Structure formats: C-alpha cells, structure tokens
Amino acid sequence: MWLQRIVTKIADLQEREAEQQQGRKNRPQEPDWIVELGIGNGHPPIEVHAGGCYAAGKRRRSVPRDEARRLLTSGVRACTHCKPDAQLRILD
Numbered sequence: 001m002w003l004q005r006i007v008t009k010i011a012d013l014q015e016r017e018a019e020q021q022q023g024r025k026n027r028p029q030e031p032d033w034i035v036e037l038g039i040g041n042g043h044p045p046i047e048v049h050a051g052g053c054y055a056a057g058k059r060r061r062s063v064p065r066d067e068a069r070r071l072l073t074s075g076v077r078a079c080t081h082c083k084p085d086a087q088l089r090i091l092d
Helices: 002-026 065-073
Strands: 033-037 045-050 060-063
Antiparallel strands (some): 033 045, 033 060
16 A cells, blocks of 8 residues: 555656646747836837746846847836846937
8 A cells, every 4th residue: 555655746746847848848939039018008018028027027028139229229118137238228
C-alpha cells in the first residue's frame, strides 16, 4: 500500500513538472514596449515602460516602438525605473 502511494506521488509530481514546462513553452513573448493606462473615459496613457519593467501596472497594453516614441514625445511620462526614453534615445 505504501509503495502504491509513493508511485502515485512520483507520477503526480512528474505530470505537474511536464505541465509547467509546457506552460513555459507556450507563454507569449514579452512585448518590447508597454504603455500603462489610466482610469477613466478612454483610458488615457499615463506612462511608457520597457517590456520587462517590474513597475508597470496592471492596466497596460503592448505597443510597437514607433507608438512608444510618439507617446513619449507627446508628453506621456517615461518610467523612472526602466527609462524607456533613454533606450529610445529621446532627449528633452
């Protein structure tokens, strides 16, 4: 009986590890640029982030490089942690 429990536990752990590997493999690629959206009518953009920035909020969407540059030059704030304005070479 104990042997059966051990075998079942090992099989469960192997199945869980296989599912986790499959999930990592199927995860969508991280975007290069993120715009954080505000609250309210139309969800105005409030901050631009680089793709892997930990400070990006939950209300966000990915944007292409040109859109990130346009937003930064139009006055949308750049994240102080990942500094997308420096990465995109936008000077004040």
